[in-house]
Amino acid sequence: MDIDDRYRAPALDKGLDILELLATVDGGLTQAEISKHLDRNPNSFYRMLDRLVKRGYVTKLDGDRYSLTLKLFGLGQLHAPVRRLASFAMPYMRDLAQGSKQANQLAVFDRGSVVVIAQQEAPDYWGISIRVGSHISMFDTGSGHILLAFSSPEEREMMIAAHIKNDEKVQLGQSFYDRLDQIRERGYEMMPSAQMAGVYNLSAPILGSDGTCIAALTIPYVTLVNSSSGPDITQTITLLQKTVKDLSKLVGADIAGTE
Template identity: 35%
Template sequence: MSVPTASPETPIDSQEVVRYNAPALDKGLDILEVLSDSPDGCTLKQLADALNRSVSQIFRMVVALHRREYIQVDDNDRYTLTLKMFRLAHRQPPIKRLVRTALPLLNELAERARQSCHLAVYEQGRSVVIAQVDSPERWSFGLKTGAFMGLTDTSSGHILLAYQDEIGRARMLRNHIKVEGELDIDPGHLFSMLAEVRQAGCSLMPSKQIQGVTNIAFPVHGLNHQVVAAVNVPYIARIDAAAAPSMDVVRQTQADICARLSRLLGADEAI
């Protein structure tokens, strides 16, 4: 069966639209749209009322969306959106563009800082390294591309959490999946640390995984000032006679690199 297509010269006739409609799909999209405007979620009854339908008319669709992890339900039987659509919207093409845009600047950062660096994004309850550049020195410390990192005990994770609104941060933490070795952290202490990150504009902390490493992480902004990634330098101090950029110099260099990368990704000039 051929599916009608349209061009500016030949719009689809309204009768064709009715002929090829998809009521079940429309119902599912209606549910997602209602939930997108409901930051506190909806019960089944509230969803049905908002859609002018009965509970029995939407129940199977809600179950299907929950099974496919597009929506989630809490202990009070309120449904909210998951981050699945966000992840789908940010799959390979945007990630490839982000990596392609970032790599020249990550190479510049590694050369100027004489340190390794990596680019991390949020993915399914964890932060994941999507690009990494080794130090140009004869020694180097870095994370492998594709490696998952803790969300709550790393500088990159703190950047990705700190710049979310309260709803986005709550969802990220609700979907949090611990990686091997990830340390427990008191929520109150975590929120205090995230507030300090926002105030400072970066995260600087001793590594919770490797002794002698100080992690420096800055946000990368995209459209609408949203933070789309974190750039991290696992700083290792030299103690021999060789001259090397200090931690303060590396931090200033990193801030410059991240601001330039953000502008390339469409962020406001004010960043």
């Protein structure tokens, strides 16, 4: 017996074979197609596919086709890359807070949720803080809109499906998708907060070297009574755009350096 086969785990191998196969195709595969590619009996995959769907690694599309979700991607984001991103971002987030006189936060998509991974408080008395680790809505927050707007159509649909599974059932009309297209075209989101009166969410994407949206940086903008205390909302958007541009260059360079 080959020493490498001494501790075989056939069920685990079968699940990994399925995941690796689905990662190589667009549009998913039927159970029969999976069995043909892997040269196995179709019935031998039924229970494994059922478990992968229930655990959120695979989703079942129309026509009984199976496709990967973003869960594996989300798991990868939980560890060193996310910590490195937060570490890189914090000096820029502090500078942004000082320049704008506003708080800001960094959020990523993880397994059906938008998760805050870093938070910088406002330098003065007033500002909106969100606890690191908070899960926020994808459909009515600036961060969620940015993460959706700057994803591919396929990624977007998987993110929405995963979020609806974890959240309330919602109906998204064409106007929602039109808004995402508008956000992508102008490069940022500006919207009244759905959670707090008098607050505007100003959000923009941090992009990787391949144009993929890695994270969303958001300023919950509060209009101060003393207008001389800080820049207005238009000036703040400019500061936000410069910050994400600088961070995108840094993150892109780091990714290229690790390949």
